[in-house]
Amino acid sequence: MPLEVRIPPMLRDCTSGQTRFSITANTLEEALRRLFESYPLLRVHMYDETQRLRQHVLIFFNGESVAWLDRLDVPVRSGDQLTILQAVSGG
Amino acid sequence: MGCPSKGATGGGIVTTRVRLLVGTTKGLFSFESDAQRRDWTTSGPHLGGWEVYSALGDGHQGDRILTGTSHMAFGPSVRVSENGGGNWSQIPEGPSYSAESGFTLNRVWQIVPGHPSEPDTLFAGVEEAGLFVSRDRGATWAELDALTKHPTRAGWFPGAGGMCLHTILIHPDNPQRMWVGISAVGVFRTDDGGETWRTCNEGLARVPVGTPHPEVGYCVHKMVLNPDDPNTLYMQYHQGVFQSNDGAESWFPIENGLPGDRISAELGAPFGFPIAVSRSGDLFLFPLESSEQRTMRDGRLIVYGMRRGSDRWEPVGDVVPDEPRHVSVLRDALTIDSLEPYGVYFGTTSGEVFYSVDGGVAWDRMPGQFGRILCVKTWIQEDQDAA
Numbered sequence: 001m002p003l004e005v006r007i008p009p010m011l012r013d014c015t016s017g018q019t020r021f022s023i024t025a026n027t028l029e030e031a032l033r034r035l036f037e038s039y040p041l042l043r044v045h046m047y048d049e050t051q052r053l054r055q056h057v058l059i060f061f062n063g064e065s066v067a068w069l070d071r072l073d074v075p076v077r078s079g080d081q082l083t084i085l086q087a088v089s090g091g
Numbered sequence: 092m093g094c095p096s097k098g099a100t101g102g103g104i105v106t107t108r109v110r111l112l113v114g115t116t117k118g119l120f121s122f123e124s125d126a127q128r129r130d131w132t133t134s135g136p137h138l139g140g141w142e143v144y145s146a147l148g149d150g151h152q153g154d155r156i157l158t159g160t161s162h163m164a165f166g167p168s169v170r171v172s173e174n175g176g177g178n179w180s181q182i183p184e185g186p187s188y189s190a191e192s193g194f195t196l197n198r199v200w201q202i203v204p205g206h207p208s209e210p211d212t213l214f215a216g217v218e219e220a221g222l223f224v225s226r227d228r229g230a231t232w233a234e235l236d237a238l239t240k241h242p243t244r245a246g247w248f249p250g251a252g253g254m255c256l257h258t259i260l261i262h263p264d265n266p267q268r269m270w271v272g273i274s275a276v277g278v279f280r281t282d283d284g285g286e287t288w289r290t291c292n293e294g295l296a297r298v299p300v301g302t303p304h305p306e307v308g309y310c311v312h313k314m315v316l317n318p319d320d321p322n323t324l325y326m327q328y329h330q331g332v333f334q335s336n337d338g339a340e341s342w343f344p345i346e347n348g349l350p351g352d353r354i355s356a357e358l359g360a361p362f363g364f365p366i367a368v369s370r371s372g373d374l375f376l377f378p379l380e381s382s383e384q385r386t387m388r389d390g391r392l393i394v395y396g397m398r399r400g401s402d403r404w405e406p407v408g409d410v411v412p413d414e415p416r417h418v419s420v421l422r423d424a425l426t427i428d429s430l431e432p433y434g435v436y437f438g439t440t441s442g443e444v445f446y447s448v449d450g451g452v453a454w455d456r457m458p459g460q461f462g463r464i465l466c467v468k469t470w471i472q473e474d475q476d477a478a
Contacts, residue, residue, distance in 0.1 A: 008165075010140050010141070010162065010165065011165060013170075013179065013180065013181060014181060040183065041181050041183060044166060044167075044168060044185070044187070045162075045165035045166055045168070046165075048166065048195045048196075049187055049188045049189065049190055049192070049194070049195055049196065050190055050193070050195065051190065054164060054165070054166055056163060056164035057164055057165065086164040086165070087164065
């Protein structure tokens with residue numbers, strides 16, 4: 001199932017210049033794995049050396065942070081979106 | 092005055108290009124001139140939005156520039172341009188700690204070339220403090236982990252700018268001997284190419300870091316090596332300015348003529364961040380108000396120098412005599428080129444770049460105002476045209 005991915009413009013040199021593109025996956029977990037397989041340079045900006053998601057990075061699945069999901073084997077449906085964001089607090 | 096921008100050699104005409112790479116909190120800017128260094132062209136921002144804590148014009152590689160980029164949210168990386176800043180790419184296997192180490196790399200504070208006998212070698216100093224080496228011109232990197240496995244590691248404590256390895260010096264005659272400076276940890280020296288390290292802080296006053304390891308806790312701000320005598324080093328320290336004549340075995344203060352007083356609690360020892368040395372041995376630095384205030388004394392942007400052979404610092408240049416500048420100059424934001432006469436360059440925390448080609452007496456300002464300036468590096472290129 002195709003899934004739309006959006007990334008911040010600052011990171012587009014990690015994704016061949018794209019800020020919106022599609023990947024195909026059956027689950028959210030598979031989508032994340034394929035995202036970093038396809039664009040390995042992106043990983044260093046998402047996760048630190050201990051594989052923790054960086055403190056000020058958010059990954060949203062259909063408008064909800066994946067950090068709040070109990071599990072990642074959520075089925076992907078047509079029109080789903082995966083968005084990488086810089087967490088912002090304050091001005 | 093000044094050296095010619097073009098000169099004839101047996102192989103043709105040599106044209107000198109002078110580039111100044113200025114890293115800011117919001118990208119990299121490049122200024123280019125000829126050997127006269129009167130007229131400059133500006134390009135940038137390159138790498139817009141990224142902090143550029145370190146930059147290196149790689150003299151061995153034509154128009155190659157390496158940068159240490161970082162971002163509050165998206166972390167650190169090394170980015171390279173093969174065409175002088177026209178295009179950039181991220182190095183896939185940049186410096187990175189192993190997961191087992193438990194350390195995280197936040198910024199790349201320093202990228203320097205290896206010894207001239209090792210033209211494919213580069214070193215990177217990082218925060219959280221550590222040293223990395225590349226033996227293939229920056230394509231892949233490995234940690235020299237004897238440093239982070241040093242027995243004092245549990246006592247390392249960050250300075251206000253983070254726990255950064257900000258200075259890497261290589262002995263000009265012996266590539267096995269190197270010195271590094273870490274805030275607020277101190278000076279380490281290796282005599283075996285990074286296999287083992289020992290602390291070199293005798294004569295410095297320990298800062299109150301609150302850790303039990305007396306060998307560390309020394310807030311070195313920046314070090315340079317005497318160009319004629321690799322046993323002589325100079326240091327801007329948190330509490331004063333120091334010299335070593337024995338390869339950093341011991342340090343003694345060199346503060347004659349500087350504002351400040353290490354005896355007086357009110358004035359305090361001379362405080363500042365950068366120190367730079369010319370190829371002819373002249374030293375330059377900026378005395379700041381105090382550790383608490385960290386701005387120019389009385390708002391006057393005055394460069395102090397100690398000429399070769401002298402034992403006294405003097406205010407050699409009032410950079411902006413008619414206007415106050417309540418700013419600072421960060422530890423890597425002062426540099427000197429290798430031409431004759433040499434040029435001195437610095438950038439301020441308020442984003443202005445100044446330069447002098449007469450030994451620091453008269454100063455000009457580059458057009459434009461930029462983000463907080465993190466590093467200023469010169470890059471001299473000699474292009475040889477066919478005769």
